[in-house]
Amino acid sequence: MNASKSLRSAMGPMAQLVVLFTFISLPACSDSPAGESPPAEVSIGGTVSGLDGTVTLQNNGADDLTVSSDGPFTFPLAIAAGETYSVTVQTQPTDQVCVVTDGSGTAQADVSTVSVVCTTNVTIGGTISGLTGGTVTLVNNGVDPLSTDMNGPFTFSASIPNGANYEVTVQTRPVGQTCLVTNGSGTATDDVTNVTVECEALMLGPLPEIYATGKAINYGAYRAGGPDAGEIPSDEDVLEDLGLMQSAGFNLVRLFGSNPVTEKVLRLADANFPDMRFQLGITLFGMLDDLCEVPENDQEIETAIRLASTYEDIVATISVGNETSFFSCFMPINCLELYIERTKEGVTQPVTADDDYTFYAGQNAVNGSRCGNQPDTILPLLDFVSIHAYPVSYFQAWDWKQEGVEAGPLRAAAMMEAALGHAQENYQAVYDYEYLDALGATVTVGESLPIVVGETGWKWRQTNSGLEIEDYAANPVNAKWYSDLLRTWERSPGGPPTIFVFVAFDETWKGIDDGWGFWDELRTPLYALCDTSVPDAPACNDPLYEGAGYYDPSP
Structure with a gap:
């Protein structure tokens, strides 16, 4: 039997209408308690704790609410039930950071569970000692500079959030001093007061005796693709090179970079050529800002410090960078200062920074990647100056053609004497350059520091x-002639104590900057080594400089 049909048939029309009305009037199913309608609007609020000041909150990017004490809060504007809410901090209280939790969701009813917890920022500071009248500038995390000329406690003006990291470094050192930071980094969970900055006078190291007695040369061990190709010369090749240089009397060798190849050279020299001494190099790579954050540079310095200690008996000096003035737009002067200071703090040997003579003479022009950096803040950091002077490269700056002299041997001789004169003028320009030394006195480079030709x-x-000069005078006899002239200038009155000739062996991987060697890339000795004890040395001409090149445009 159909019960529904039976029920309708048992009712009269009026009763059926009542039943129908009753069904229509029943409420729909909902989350609201029986008999209650859902709210049309809901409020958004919660609790603030830890507040020491005033914080401004927002809901959904509007409805600003300023709170000045701990306790419950409610935004003045309600939102429609079922809409989303998002509580954020618009304005933090002074020296505090407030963090919102449970701050977003969909509001079906009044929300009172938003939590805003405020914590007080912490300060970073410590103690400075050893200042002797100069000014040191410190920074925290690279910002918030603090400059002072006073010893005693210091505190950075800007606080940082509780739990944030800090790193205190020296941005600018005082003249004539170096400053070392300890306890300078960490995570601040309370006010930091234990950073120490100890300043002391810069100590200049005297040149080792080998610089007054030795025969110096530049050396690169690469024979094929060079460092960019990842070349690692074999032990046998390096031992051959060291033996050849020793046979020519070279006992002071300049190395480029602190890397696995350099370490190999030092290891083999220490074991097989213990009387040979080395100037250890540090390669520096350029950067696009002045933050000095280049991992390759950090690695070079760390390796140099380790090698200088491991091979302290044969590493005589260290040179930081090589001709960085040529890319000074990418080597900010403050970064070069920092790299020199870090090196000096880690080694006991004297430190220099090899560069073109124009840099140390204050003639570094603005051109291309050269931004005109001056040496004034570098010189007080150095134990000695090492300059580069190339008459061939700067041939337009001197009278290399000597057209006033008869073409032939006399013109060749005049050209070579003028070439040496140009190098001597470069040296003198550096010697006469004035700067403020470590004590703040105006001095010349020559009266305050040894100058070597690197x-x-x-x-x-x-x-x-x-290069037009190469058309006429890139010649084995001219190369010997110039080398011989350098030896007459070295250690003469007013001359440099040491001249590092460039270079031991040709480096074909350098392309147009090749051809300077005393041996070619196959280790065949060239005319500069004629009639020496070097294996397979060629015989000298008679006259010695017969065949030298000179300017002669005639067909």
């Missing part, structure tokens, strides 16, 4: 067709 040489063959 690179100079003459091409024995043409490799750069763009």
